[in-house]
Amino acid sequence: MRPRSGDTDRFGRFAESFARYMGTARFLIWMTMLILVWVVWNVPYGPERPRWDEYPFIFLTLMLSLQASYAAPLILLAQNRQEARDRVQQEQDRRADAQSHADMEFLAREVASLRLGLGEVATRDFLRSELRDLLESLQEQPDDGDDTGSEAGPDGRGRGRSGPRGH
Structure with missing residues (x-):
């Protein structure tokens, strides 16, 4: 009979x-205190009292071996579950890294195309320098004293810059 998924998850959580808990200082302190009490209580050279272990420390050795025989597989099970979670996390990180890399390459191409496009566009500094040059050239032209900027034609009418010539 195969255990249900919920049972294995519950057992896995228990193992973890x-x-x-076995990796904590609290466990080590309690285990050390238990062993010290066991050793002191079962010393064969102390006062006569009932002992838990008739043969010095054989039962203690048996109990520690039993604990180790159960602890090792539970620790391995917990490590396997952690390894599975780490694999899933690593796969998600790999996908996120690949997406970030693709996004960065796209943005780099976009920035490169913008730079190429800006090479053909007049920049603010370029326009300012052209306007400055135009202003300087206008200021350097001799002023002939005419306010309208037009000349009179043979018939006495003014001729503008954009008007027809001679008519």
Whole structure:
């Protein structure tokens, strides 16, 4: 009979919490205190009292071996689950990096095309320099004293700059 998915997830979460607890200072302190109490209580050279372990420390060794035999697979299960999560995260990071790289390449091409396009467009500085040159050339022309800027034709009418010549 195969366990249901919810059961394996629950057991996996238990294994992770157990492995996490075994890696704490609290667990090490409690385990050290338990072993010290066990050793002190079962010292064969102390006062006569009932002992848990008739043969010095054989039962303690058995209990520690039993704990290790259960702890190792639970820790491995927790590591496998973490490795699976890390693989999924790494794949998502790889996709995000690939998308970012593609976006950067697109933007680099767009900036390059804008630079090429700007090479053909008159910039503000270029227009300013052209206007300055035009203003200087207008200021350098001799002023003949005529306010209208037009000359009188043979019939006495004024001839403008954009008007017909001689008529």
